[in-house]
Amino acid sequence: MANLRHRAIETNALDHDAVCKTCWAKTLSFCEPHHTESLRGFFDSATCLKVNPGTVFIHDGAKFPYYFNINRGATRSFKILPDGRRQILSFGFPGTLIGLSQYSNFEFNIEAINEVSLCRFSKDKVDYYSNKHPELRKSLMERMIYELSESYAHAVALGKMSARERLAYFLIKQNKADYKIYGQLNKVTLPMNRYDISDYLGVTTETISRTFTQFESEGLITFIKSSEIILRDRRRLATLAAGAIAASPAW
Amino acid sequence: MANLRHRAIETNALDHDAVCKTCWAKTLSFCEPHHTESLRGFFDSATCLKVNPGTVFIHDGAKFPYYFNINRGATRSFKILPDGRRQILSFGFPGTLIGLSQYSNFEFNIEAINEVSLCRFSKDKVDYYSNKHPELRKSLMERMIYELSESYAHAVALGKMSARERLAYFLIKQNKADYKIYGQLNKVTLPMNRYDISDYLGVTTETISRTFTQFESEGLITFIKSSEIILRDRRRLATLAAGAIAASPAW
Protein backbone atom coordinates (compact mmCIF):
# COMPACT_ATOMS: atom_id res chain seq x y z
CA MET A 1 0.00 0.00 0.00
CA ALA A 2 2.61 2.45 -1.00
CA ASN A 3 1.40 5.55 -2.77
CA LEU A 4 -1.72 5.89 -0.73
CA ARG A 5 -3.68 8.83 -1.98
CA HIS A 6 -4.75 9.73 1.49
CA ARG A 7 -2.84 12.95 1.92
CA ALA A 8 -5.89 14.83 3.05
CA ILE A 9 -6.75 12.27 5.68
CA GLU A 10 -5.60 12.16 9.26
CA THR A 11 -5.35 8.64 10.58
CA ASN A 12 -5.75 7.49 14.14
CA ALA A 13 -5.93 3.98 15.44
CA LEU A 14 -9.43 3.34 16.60
CA ASP A 15 -9.88 2.85 20.29
CA HIS A 16 -12.93 0.70 20.55
CA ASP A 17 -14.15 2.22 23.80
CA ALA A 18 -13.44 5.81 22.89
CA VAL A 19 -14.76 5.78 19.33
CA CYS A 20 -17.49 3.16 19.06
CA LYS A 21 -19.20 4.07 22.30
CA THR A 22 -19.65 7.65 21.21
CA CYS A 23 -20.24 6.85 17.55
CA TRP A 24 -22.87 9.00 15.89
CA ALA A 25 -23.81 6.40 13.35
CA LYS A 26 -23.80 3.52 15.81
CA THR A 27 -27.35 2.31 15.43
CA LEU A 28 -27.16 2.86 11.67
CA SER A 29 -23.99 0.96 10.89
CA PHE A 30 -23.24 -2.56 9.74
CA CYS A 31 -20.90 -3.07 12.69
CA GLU A 32 -23.43 -2.28 15.40
CA PRO A 33 -24.75 -5.81 16.01
CA HIS A 34 -21.26 -7.23 16.30
CA HIS A 35 -19.89 -5.57 19.42
CA THR A 36 -19.09 -8.81 21.19
CA GLU A 37 -15.97 -9.77 23.06
CA SER A 38 -14.95 -12.30 20.39
CA LEU A 39 -14.98 -9.59 17.74
CA ARG A 40 -13.01 -7.13 19.79
CA GLY A 41 -9.94 -7.83 17.68
CA PHE A 42 -11.91 -6.90 14.61
CA PHE A 43 -12.84 -3.50 15.96
CA ASP A 44 -9.39 -2.84 17.32
CA SER A 45 -8.01 -3.39 13.83
CA ALA A 46 -10.09 -0.51 12.50
CA THR A 47 -8.88 3.03 12.00
CA CYS A 48 -10.58 6.37 12.32
CA LEU A 49 -10.25 8.92 9.53
CA LYS A 50 -11.27 12.43 8.72
CA VAL A 51 -11.76 13.77 5.20
CA ASN A 52 -11.94 17.44 4.30
CA PRO A 53 -14.80 18.92 2.27
CA GLY A 54 -14.34 18.49 -1.47
CA THR A 55 -11.70 15.79 -1.16
CA VAL A 56 -12.02 12.79 -3.46
CA PHE A 57 -10.92 9.96 -1.21
CA ILE A 58 -11.84 7.02 -3.40
CA HIS A 59 -10.58 7.13 -6.96
CA ASP A 60 -11.60 5.44 -10.17
CA GLY A 61 -9.77 2.18 -10.39
CA ALA A 62 -7.78 2.50 -7.19
CA LYS A 63 -8.18 -0.87 -5.53
CA PHE A 64 -7.38 -0.38 -1.91
CA PRO A 65 -8.47 -3.16 0.35
CA TYR A 66 -10.71 -1.32 2.78
CA TYR A 67 -14.29 -0.83 3.72
CA PHE A 68 -15.25 2.58 5.07
CA ASN A 69 -18.16 3.25 7.35
CA ILE A 70 -19.39 6.83 7.47
CA ASN A 71 -19.79 8.12 11.00
CA ARG A 72 -20.43 11.74 10.28
CA GLY A 73 -20.84 14.00 7.27
CA ALA A 74 -22.00 13.34 3.72
CA THR A 75 -20.40 11.99 0.56
CA ARG A 76 -21.24 11.77 -3.12
CA SER A 77 -20.18 8.90 -5.34
CA PHE A 78 -20.09 9.62 -9.03
CA LYS A 79 -18.96 8.62 -12.47
CA ILE A 80 -17.34 11.08 -14.84
CA LEU A 81 -17.78 10.48 -18.56
CA PRO A 82 -14.85 11.21 -20.88
CA ASP A 83 -16.33 14.56 -21.94
CA GLY A 84 -16.92 15.68 -18.37
CA ARG A 85 -20.55 14.81 -17.79
CA ARG A 86 -21.02 13.66 -14.22
CA GLN A 87 -23.60 11.23 -12.90
CA ILE A 88 -23.97 11.03 -9.15
CA LEU A 89 -24.80 7.46 -8.19
CA SER A 90 -25.55 7.88 -4.53
CA PHE A 91 -25.09 10.08 -1.53
CA GLY A 92 -23.53 8.66 1.61
CA PHE A 93 -24.59 9.54 5.16
CA PRO A 94 -23.81 8.26 8.64
CA GLY A 95 -24.20 4.49 8.51
CA THR A 96 -23.39 4.17 4.81
CA LEU A 97 -20.85 1.46 4.07
CA ILE A 98 -18.38 2.29 1.31
CA GLY A 99 -16.29 -0.14 -0.70
CA LEU A 100 -18.79 -2.90 -1.31
CA SER A 101 -18.45 -2.89 -5.06
CA GLN A 102 -14.81 -2.00 -5.13
CA TYR A 103 -13.52 -4.98 -7.08
CA SER A 104 -15.95 -4.76 -9.95
CA ASN A 105 -15.16 -3.47 -13.42
CA PHE A 106 -17.30 -0.40 -12.87
CA GLU A 107 -15.18 2.39 -11.50
CA PHE A 108 -16.24 5.56 -9.81
CA ASN A 109 -15.15 8.24 -7.36
CA ILE A 110 -16.28 9.15 -3.88
CA GLU A 111 -15.89 12.65 -2.56
CA ALA A 112 -16.57 14.31 0.78
CA ILE A 113 -19.30 16.96 0.58
CA ASN A 114 -18.63 18.43 4.00
CA GLU A 115 -16.25 17.24 6.69
CA VAL A 116 -16.59 13.48 6.88
CA SER A 117 -15.39 11.08 9.53
CA LEU A 118 -15.02 7.41 8.73
CA CYS A 119 -14.05 4.09 10.23
CA ARG A 120 -11.75 2.09 8.02
CA PHE A 121 -11.81 -1.71 8.09
CA SER A 122 -9.33 -3.85 6.24
CA LYS A 123 -11.00 -6.23 3.81
CA ASP A 124 -8.69 -9.02 4.87
CA LYS A 125 -9.74 -8.59 8.45
CA VAL A 126 -13.38 -8.53 7.46
CA ASP A 127 -12.83 -11.72 5.49
CA TYR A 128 -10.94 -13.36 8.30
CA TYR A 129 -13.53 -12.57 10.92
CA SER A 130 -16.41 -13.30 8.56
CA ASN A 131 -15.27 -16.87 8.20
CA LYS A 132 -15.51 -17.36 11.95
CA HIS A 133 -18.53 -15.15 12.40
CA PRO A 134 -20.86 -15.63 9.45
CA GLU A 135 -23.25 -12.98 10.84
CA LEU A 136 -20.65 -10.41 9.96
CA ARG A 137 -20.67 -11.23 6.28
CA LYS A 138 -24.43 -11.41 6.46
CA SER A 139 -24.50 -7.84 7.71
CA LEU A 140 -22.40 -6.81 4.75
CA MET A 141 -24.73 -8.63 2.40
CA GLU A 142 -27.70 -6.85 3.89
CA ARG A 143 -25.99 -3.52 3.31
CA MET A 144 -25.34 -4.55 -0.23
CA ILE A 145 -28.94 -5.58 -0.77
CA TYR A 146 -29.92 -2.15 0.43
CA GLU A 147 -27.52 -0.45 -1.98
CA LEU A 148 -28.77 -2.58 -4.83
CA SER A 149 -32.42 -1.81 -4.19
CA GLU A 150 -31.63 1.90 -3.85
CA SER A 151 -29.87 1.74 -7.16
CA TYR A 152 -32.87 0.07 -8.79
CA ALA A 153 -35.16 2.76 -7.42
CA HIS A 154 -32.76 5.34 -8.80
CA ALA A 155 -32.89 3.69 -12.22
CA VAL A 156 -36.68 3.85 -12.20
CA ALA A 157 -36.52 7.56 -11.40
CA LEU A 158 -33.94 8.23 -14.11
CA GLY A 159 -35.58 6.06 -16.72
CA LYS A 160 -39.26 6.79 -16.33
CA MET A 161 -39.91 9.89 -14.27
CA SER A 162 -40.49 13.56 -15.09
CA ALA A 163 -38.41 16.29 -13.45
CA ARG A 164 -41.20 16.94 -10.92
CA GLU A 165 -41.36 13.29 -9.94
CA ARG A 166 -37.61 12.97 -9.70
CA LEU A 167 -37.34 15.90 -7.35
CA ALA A 168 -40.22 14.61 -5.22
CA TYR A 169 -38.50 11.23 -5.10
CA PHE A 170 -35.31 12.89 -3.98
CA LEU A 171 -37.01 14.96 -1.28
CA ILE A 172 -38.87 11.99 0.15
CA LYS A 173 -35.75 9.85 0.11
CA GLN A 174 -33.72 12.59 1.73
CA ASN A 175 -36.44 13.15 4.29
CA LYS A 176 -36.35 9.49 5.26
CA ALA A 177 -32.59 9.64 5.69
CA ASP A 178 -32.88 12.81 7.77
CA TYR A 179 -35.44 11.17 9.95
CA LYS A 180 -33.34 8.08 10.54
CA ILE A 181 -30.18 10.03 11.24
CA TYR A 182 -31.32 13.21 12.93
CA GLY A 183 -34.89 12.40 13.91
CA GLN A 184 -36.20 15.26 11.79
CA LEU A 185 -39.79 14.77 10.81
CA ASN A 186 -40.85 17.15 8.06
CA LYS A 187 -37.64 19.03 7.61
CA VAL A 188 -35.09 18.19 4.96
CA THR A 189 -31.52 19.39 5.25
CA LEU A 190 -29.48 19.30 2.07
CA PRO A 191 -25.71 19.13 2.51
CA MET A 192 -25.30 18.96 -1.26
CA ASN A 193 -25.72 21.87 -3.67
CA ARG A 194 -28.05 22.20 -6.67
CA TYR A 195 -25.44 20.81 -9.06
CA ASP A 196 -25.23 17.68 -6.99
CA ILE A 197 -28.99 17.27 -6.95
CA SER A 198 -29.21 17.82 -10.68
CA ASP A 199 -26.39 15.37 -11.41
CA TYR A 200 -28.06 12.83 -9.18
CA LEU A 201 -31.44 13.23 -10.86
CA GLY A 202 -30.25 13.50 -14.44
CA VAL A 203 -31.58 17.02 -15.07
CA THR A 204 -30.02 20.49 -15.03
CA THR A 205 -29.69 22.88 -12.08
CA GLU A 206 -32.06 25.26 -13.82
CA THR A 207 -34.74 22.60 -13.95
CA ILE A 208 -34.16 21.71 -10.29
CA SER A 209 -34.48 25.35 -9.37
CA ARG A 210 -37.64 25.90 -11.39
CA THR A 211 -39.22 22.77 -9.97
CA PHE A 212 -38.40 23.83 -6.42
CA THR A 213 -40.11 27.13 -7.11
CA GLN A 214 -43.15 25.30 -8.53
CA PHE A 215 -43.34 23.08 -5.47
CA GLU A 216 -43.21 26.08 -3.20
CA SER A 217 -45.94 27.95 -5.08
CA GLU A 218 -48.10 24.81 -4.97
CA GLY A 219 -47.71 24.67 -1.21
CA LEU A 220 -45.83 21.38 -1.23
CA ILE A 221 -42.73 22.80 0.43
CA THR A 222 -41.43 25.90 2.18
CA PHE A 223 -37.84 27.09 2.12
CA ILE A 224 -36.10 28.12 5.32
CA LYS A 225 -33.00 28.67 3.30
CA SER A 226 -31.84 27.15 0.04
CA SER A 227 -30.52 24.09 1.86
CA GLU A 228 -33.35 23.68 4.37
CA ILE A 229 -36.83 22.73 3.38
CA ILE A 230 -40.05 22.03 5.23
CA LEU A 231 -42.24 19.41 3.60
CA ARG A 232 -45.72 20.92 3.84
CA ASP A 233 -47.51 18.11 2.07
CA ARG A 234 -45.51 14.94 2.45
CA ARG A 235 -48.42 12.86 1.22
CA ARG A 236 -48.71 14.53 -2.15
CA LEU A 237 -44.96 14.57 -2.55
CA ALA A 238 -44.82 10.86 -1.82
CA THR A 239 -47.56 10.23 -4.37
CA LEU A 240 -45.58 12.14 -6.96
CA ALA A 241 -42.42 10.31 -5.95
CA ALA A 242 -44.13 6.96 -6.46
CA GLY A 243 -45.00 7.92 -10.03
CA ALA A 244 -48.69 7.80 -9.24
CA ILE A 245 -49.57 11.07 -10.93
CA ALA A 246 -49.22 10.67 -14.65
CA ALA A 247 -48.84 14.19 -16.01
CA SER A 248 -49.10 17.72 -14.64
CA PRO A 249 -51.09 18.31 -11.45
CA ALA A 250 -54.86 17.98 -11.90
CA TRP A 251 -55.85 19.45 -8.52
CA MET B 1 -45.17 -22.29 1.13
CA ALA B 2 -48.79 -22.83 0.40
CA ASN B 3 -50.23 -20.76 -2.41
CA LEU B 4 -47.16 -20.94 -4.53
CA ARG B 5 -47.73 -18.93 -7.65
CA HIS B 6 -45.81 -21.41 -9.70
CA ARG B 7 -48.63 -22.84 -11.76
CA ALA B 8 -46.76 -22.43 -14.99
CA ILE B 9 -43.69 -24.15 -13.66
CA GLU B 10 -42.85 -27.81 -13.81
CA THR B 11 -40.72 -28.94 -10.91
CA ASN B 12 -38.25 -31.77 -10.83
CA ALA B 13 -35.80 -32.67 -8.14
CA LEU B 14 -32.35 -31.94 -9.41
CA ASP B 15 -30.14 -34.91 -10.00
CA HIS B 16 -26.68 -33.55 -9.53
CA ASP B 17 -25.09 -35.80 -12.09
CA ALA B 18 -27.79 -35.50 -14.69
CA VAL B 19 -28.39 -31.76 -14.48
CA CYS B 20 -25.18 -30.11 -13.38
CA LYS B 21 -22.93 -32.10 -15.63
CA THR B 22 -24.85 -31.09 -18.69
CA CYS B 23 -25.67 -27.59 -17.47
CA TRP B 24 -25.53 -24.93 -20.15
CA ALA B 25 -24.64 -22.17 -17.76
CA LYS B 26 -22.12 -24.17 -15.81
CA THR B 27 -19.06 -22.03 -16.25
CA LEU B 28 -21.14 -18.90 -15.84
CA SER B 29 -22.93 -19.72 -12.60
CA PHE B 30 -22.25 -18.94 -8.97
CA CYS B 31 -22.42 -22.65 -8.12
CA GLU B 32 -19.70 -23.77 -10.52
CA PRO B 33 -16.69 -23.52 -8.17
CA HIS B 34 -18.47 -25.45 -5.43
CA HIS B 35 -18.92 -28.88 -6.94
CA THR B 36 -17.12 -30.69 -4.16
CA GLU B 37 -18.14 -33.81 -2.33
CA SER B 38 -18.85 -31.91 0.89
CA LEU B 39 -21.36 -29.67 -0.90
CA ARG B 40 -23.13 -32.55 -2.58
CA GLY B 41 -26.02 -32.20 -0.15
CA PHE B 42 -26.38 -28.60 -1.18
CA PHE B 43 -26.75 -29.44 -4.83
CA ASP B 44 -29.05 -32.36 -4.17
CA SER B 45 -31.37 -29.98 -2.33
CA ALA B 46 -31.84 -27.91 -5.45
CA THR B 47 -34.70 -28.23 -7.87
CA CYS B 48 -34.96 -27.79 -11.60
CA LEU B 49 -37.71 -25.64 -13.07
CA LYS B 50 -39.07 -24.57 -16.39
CA VAL B 51 -40.94 -21.32 -17.02
CA ASN B 52 -43.02 -20.60 -20.09
CA PRO B 53 -42.52 -17.49 -22.22
CA GLY B 54 -44.33 -14.44 -20.85
CA THR B 55 -44.82 -15.91 -17.38
CA VAL B 56 -44.13 -13.64 -14.43
CA PHE B 57 -42.54 -16.02 -11.97
CA ILE B 58 -41.39 -13.54 -9.35
CA HIS B 59 -43.97 -11.07 -8.13
CA ASP B 60 -43.80 -7.70 -6.42
CA GLY B 61 -43.66 -8.29 -2.73
CA ALA B 62 -43.87 -12.08 -2.79
CA LYS B 63 -41.13 -13.17 -0.43
CA PHE B 64 -40.36 -16.74 -1.27
CA PRO B 65 -37.17 -18.07 0.18
CA TYR B 66 -35.31 -19.15 -2.93
CA TYR B 67 -32.48 -18.20 -5.17
CA PHE B 68 -32.84 -19.04 -8.84
CA ASN B 69 -29.99 -19.61 -11.21
CA ILE B 70 -30.79 -19.25 -14.90
CA ASN B 71 -29.54 -22.16 -16.97
CA ARG B 72 -31.20 -21.37 -20.23
CA GLY B 73 -33.34 -18.64 -21.73
CA ALA B 74 -33.74 -14.97 -20.91
CA THR B 75 -35.68 -12.95 -18.34
CA ARG B 76 -36.58 -9.33 -17.73
CA SER B 77 -36.94 -7.81 -14.29
CA PHE B 78 -39.02 -4.68 -14.08
CA LYS B 79 -40.91 -2.23 -11.96
CA ILE B 80 -44.40 -1.07 -12.89
CA LEU B 81 -45.44 2.41 -11.75
CA PRO B 82 -49.02 2.95 -10.59
CA ASP B 83 -50.04 4.46 -13.93
CA GLY B 84 -48.57 1.61 -15.93
CA ARG B 85 -45.15 2.94 -16.91
CA ARG B 86 -42.64 0.12 -16.90
CA GLN B 87 -38.93 0.34 -16.22
CA ILE B 88 -36.87 -2.72 -17.01
CA LEU B 89 -34.05 -3.00 -14.49
CA SER B 90 -32.09 -5.83 -15.98
CA PHE B 91 -32.17 -8.76 -18.33
CA GLY B 92 -31.22 -12.18 -17.08
CA PHE B 93 -29.29 -14.78 -19.07
CA PRO B 94 -27.67 -18.13 -18.37
CA GLY B 95 -25.59 -17.68 -15.25
CA THR B 96 -27.68 -14.86 -13.79
CA LEU B 97 -28.57 -15.36 -10.16
CA ILE B 98 -32.05 -14.22 -9.17
CA GLY B 99 -33.32 -13.40 -5.69
CA LEU B 100 -30.36 -11.52 -4.29
CA SER B 101 -32.30 -8.42 -3.35
CA GLN B 102 -35.49 -10.22 -2.49
CA TYR B 103 -35.85 -9.06 1.10
CA SER B 104 -35.41 -5.37 0.45
CA ASN B 105 -38.18 -2.80 0.44
CA PHE B 106 -37.86 -2.34 -3.31
CA GLU B 107 -40.22 -4.70 -5.07
CA PHE B 108 -40.23 -5.76 -8.66
CA ASN B 109 -41.27 -8.52 -11.04
CA ILE B 110 -39.34 -11.02 -13.07
CA GLU B 111 -40.77 -12.50 -16.23
CA ALA B 112 -39.58 -15.12 -18.69
CA ILE B 113 -38.95 -13.70 -22.15
CA ASN B 114 -38.65 -17.06 -23.87
CA GLU B 115 -38.64 -20.54 -22.37
CA VAL B 116 -36.44 -20.38 -19.30
CA SER B 117 -34.95 -23.18 -17.25
CA LEU B 118 -33.77 -22.52 -13.73
CA CYS B 119 -32.18 -24.17 -10.74
CA ARG B 120 -33.90 -23.30 -7.49
CA PHE B 121 -31.94 -23.19 -4.23
CA SER B 122 -33.55 -22.72 -0.86
CA LYS B 123 -32.21 -19.69 0.97
CA ASP B 124 -32.09 -21.65 4.21
CA LYS B 125 -29.90 -24.27 2.58
CA VAL B 126 -27.67 -21.58 1.11
CA ASP B 127 -27.37 -20.01 4.55
CA TYR B 128 -26.70 -23.33 6.21
CA TYR B 129 -24.00 -24.35 3.81
CA SER B 130 -22.55 -20.84 3.66
CA ASN B 131 -21.78 -20.96 7.34
CA LYS B 132 -19.69 -24.08 6.86
CA HIS B 133 -18.33 -23.06 3.49
CA PRO B 134 -17.66 -19.33 3.51
CA GLU B 135 -16.57 -19.46 -0.15
CA LEU B 136 -20.19 -20.10 -1.03
CA ARG B 137 -21.41 -16.85 0.48
CA LYS B 138 -18.45 -15.15 -1.09
CA SER B 139 -19.61 -16.34 -4.50
CA LEU B 140 -22.99 -14.86 -3.82
CA MET B 141 -21.42 -11.60 -2.77
CA GLU B 142 -19.41 -11.48 -5.95
CA ARG B 143 -22.60 -11.95 -7.96
CA MET B 144 -24.15 -9.15 -6.01
CA ILE B 145 -21.19 -6.87 -6.60
CA TYR B 146 -21.64 -7.56 -10.28
CA GLU B 147 -25.35 -6.73 -10.17
CA LEU B 148 -24.63 -3.56 -8.27
CA SER B 149 -22.01 -2.34 -10.70
CA GLU B 150 -24.27 -3.17 -13.64
CA SER B 151 -26.99 -1.15 -11.99
CA TYR B 152 -24.64 1.80 -11.55
CA ALA B 153 -23.66 1.65 -15.19
CA HIS B 154 -27.34 1.55 -16.08
CA ALA B 155 -27.96 4.65 -13.96
CA VAL B 156 -25.21 6.49 -15.81
CA ALA B 157 -26.81 5.58 -19.12
CA LEU B 158 -30.27 6.62 -17.98
CA GLY B 159 -29.15 9.80 -16.27
CA LYS B 160 -26.59 11.23 -18.64
CA MET B 161 -26.70 9.64 -22.05
CA SER B 162 -28.45 10.48 -25.31
CA ALA B 163 -30.61 7.96 -27.11
CA ARG B 164 -27.72 7.09 -29.45
CA GLU B 165 -25.37 6.47 -26.57
CA ARG B 166 -27.89 4.40 -24.67
CA LEU B 167 -28.50 2.12 -27.60
CA ALA B 168 -24.77 1.75 -28.22
CA TYR B 169 -24.32 0.93 -24.55
CA PHE B 170 -27.03 -1.69 -24.80
CA LEU B 171 -25.58 -3.28 -27.93
CA ILE B 172 -22.08 -3.49 -26.49
CA LYS B 173 -23.36 -4.91 -23.23
CA GLN B 174 -25.51 -7.42 -25.06
CA ASN B 175 -22.63 -8.31 -27.32
CA LYS B 176 -20.43 -9.07 -24.32
CA ALA B 177 -23.12 -11.30 -22.86
CA ASP B 178 -23.55 -13.09 -26.18
CA TYR B 179 -19.86 -13.65 -26.38
CA LYS B 180 -19.64 -15.08 -22.88
CA ILE B 181 -22.65 -17.32 -23.32
CA TYR B 182 -22.61 -18.35 -26.94
CA GLY B 183 -19.12 -17.42 -28.04
CA GLN B 184 -20.49 -15.06 -30.67
CA LEU B 185 -18.00 -12.42 -31.64
CA ASN B 186 -19.62 -9.60 -33.57
CA LYS B 187 -23.15 -10.86 -33.68
CA VAL B 188 -25.82 -9.78 -31.23
CA THR B 189 -28.95 -11.84 -30.74
CA LEU B 190 -31.85 -10.10 -29.08
CA PRO B 191 -34.39 -12.32 -27.34
CA MET B 192 -36.29 -9.23 -26.20
CA ASN B 193 -38.50 -7.03 -28.39
CA ARG B 194 -38.25 -3.29 -29.07
CA TYR B 195 -40.56 -2.45 -26.19
CA ASP B 196 -38.26 -4.24 -23.80
CA ILE B 197 -35.23 -2.41 -25.14
CA SER B 198 -37.00 0.93 -24.91
CA ASP B 199 -38.23 0.28 -21.37
CA TYR B 200 -34.73 -0.75 -20.40
CA LEU B 201 -33.15 2.36 -21.88
CA GLY B 202 -35.78 4.86 -20.83
CA VAL B 203 -36.79 5.93 -24.34
CA THR B 204 -39.65 4.99 -26.68
CA THR B 205 -39.78 2.17 -29.24
CA GLU B 206 -39.96 4.75 -31.98
CA THR B 207 -36.70 6.28 -30.84
CA ILE B 208 -35.06 2.86 -30.58
CA SER B 209 -36.20 2.06 -34.09
CA ARG B 210 -35.03 5.36 -35.55
CA THR B 211 -31.67 5.03 -33.84
CA PHE B 212 -31.20 1.49 -35.16
CA THR B 213 -31.88 2.83 -38.64
CA GLN B 214 -29.35 5.63 -38.10
CA PHE B 215 -26.71 3.15 -36.91
CA GLU B 216 -27.30 1.00 -39.97
CA SER B 217 -27.02 3.90 -42.39
CA GLU B 218 -23.82 5.01 -40.64
CA GLY B 219 -22.36 1.56 -41.16
CA LEU B 220 -22.15 0.77 -37.48
CA ILE B 221 -24.41 -2.27 -37.68
CA THR B 222 -26.14 -4.56 -40.17
CA PHE B 223 -29.44 -6.33 -39.58
CA ILE B 224 -29.81 -10.00 -40.40
CA LYS B 225 -33.31 -9.80 -39.05
CA SER B 226 -34.85 -7.48 -36.52
CA SER B 227 -33.53 -9.59 -33.66
CA GLU B 228 -30.10 -10.37 -35.11
CA ILE B 229 -27.47 -7.74 -35.62
CA ILE B 230 -23.90 -7.72 -36.84
CA LEU B 231 -21.70 -5.13 -35.21
CA ARG B 232 -19.73 -3.67 -38.10
CA ASP B 233 -17.81 -1.14 -36.08
CA ARG B 234 -17.56 -2.34 -32.53
CA ARG B 235 -14.91 0.24 -31.77
CA ARG B 236 -17.02 3.26 -32.62
CA LEU B 237 -20.02 1.75 -30.87
CA ALA B 238 -17.96 1.20 -27.75
CA THR B 239 -16.75 4.79 -27.89
CA LEU B 240 -20.33 5.99 -28.12
CA ALA B 241 -21.33 3.64 -25.31
CA ALA B 242 -18.62 5.06 -23.07
CA GLY B 243 -20.03 8.55 -23.53
CA ALA B 244 -16.87 9.70 -25.23
CA ILE B 245 -18.59 11.46 -28.12
CA ALA B 246 -20.31 14.53 -26.79
CA ALA B 247 -22.94 15.37 -29.37
CA SER B 248 -23.84 14.17 -32.86
CA PRO B 249 -21.24 12.34 -34.88
CA ALA B 250 -18.41 14.60 -36.11
CA TRP B 251 -16.85 12.12 -38.54
Added chain:
DNA sequence: CGACTAATTGATACGAATCAAAAGCGGTGG
Protein backbone atom coordinates in the same frame (compact mmCIF):
# COMPACT_ATOMS: atom_id res chain seq x y z
C1' DC C 1 -19.27 46.63 2.22
C1' DG C 2 -17.60 44.78 -2.10
C1' DA C 3 -16.20 40.43 -4.57
C1' DC C 4 -17.16 35.94 -5.67
C1' DT C 5 -20.05 31.91 -6.07
C1' DA C 6 -24.58 29.66 -5.88
C1' DA C 7 -29.29 29.91 -7.05
C1' DT C 8 -33.07 31.70 -9.52
C1' DT C 9 -35.54 33.54 -13.43
C1' DG C 10 -36.16 34.44 -18.44
C1' DA C 11 -36.03 33.46 -23.66
C1' DT C 12 -35.11 30.23 -27.07
C1' DA C 13 -33.65 25.74 -29.14
C1' DC C 14 -33.60 21.00 -29.58
C1' DG C 15 -34.10 15.95 -28.71
C1' DA C 16 -37.19 12.76 -27.87
C1' DA C 17 -42.25 11.89 -26.98
C1' DT C 18 -46.52 11.59 -28.94
C1' DC C 19 -49.84 10.88 -32.41
C1' DA C 20 -50.67 8.69 -36.80
C1' DA C 21 -49.94 5.64 -40.52
C1' DA C 22 -47.52 2.35 -43.35
C1' DA C 23 -44.63 -1.66 -43.93
C1' DG C 24 -42.85 -6.10 -42.39
C1' DC C 25 -43.40 -10.54 -40.36
C1' DG C 26 -45.36 -14.87 -38.56
C1' DG C 27 -49.02 -17.77 -38.20
C1' DT C 28 -53.49 -19.88 -39.90
C1' DG C 29 -56.57 -21.73 -42.96
C1' DG C 30 -58.75 -22.29 -47.32
Added chain:
DNA sequence: CCACCGCTTTTGATTCGTATCAATTAGTCG
Protein backbone atom coordinates in the same frame (compact mmCIF):
# COMPACT_ATOMS: atom_id res chain seq x y z
C1' DC D 1 -49.08 -22.11 -51.82
C1' DC D 2 -50.94 -17.93 -51.20
C1' DA D 3 -54.36 -14.77 -48.98
C1' DC D 4 -55.61 -12.84 -44.83
C1' DC D 5 -55.22 -11.35 -40.00
C1' DG D 6 -52.89 -9.58 -35.95
C1' DC D 7 -48.84 -8.03 -34.01
C1' DT D 8 -44.25 -5.87 -34.24
C1' DT D 9 -41.37 -2.65 -36.31
C1' DT D 10 -40.43 1.22 -39.02
C1' DT D 11 -41.29 5.78 -40.88
C1' DG D 12 -43.52 10.43 -40.81
C1' DA D 13 -45.48 14.96 -38.78
C1' DT D 14 -46.08 17.54 -34.83
C1' DT D 15 -45.82 18.69 -29.88
C1' DC D 16 -43.75 19.21 -25.55
C1' DG D 17 -40.45 18.99 -21.67
C1' DT D 18 -36.23 20.01 -20.56
C1' DA D 19 -31.61 21.74 -22.07
C1' DT D 20 -29.15 25.56 -23.33
C1' DC D 21 -27.87 30.25 -23.39
C1' DA D 22 -28.17 34.61 -20.98
C1' DA D 23 -28.99 37.63 -17.28
C1' DT D 24 -30.41 38.80 -12.62
C1' DT D 25 -30.72 38.04 -7.66
C1' DA D 26 -29.36 35.98 -3.30
C1' DG D 27 -25.97 34.37 -0.20
C1' DT D 28 -21.28 33.97 1.78
C1' DC D 29 -16.85 35.32 3.25
C1' DG D 30 -12.82 38.16 3.80
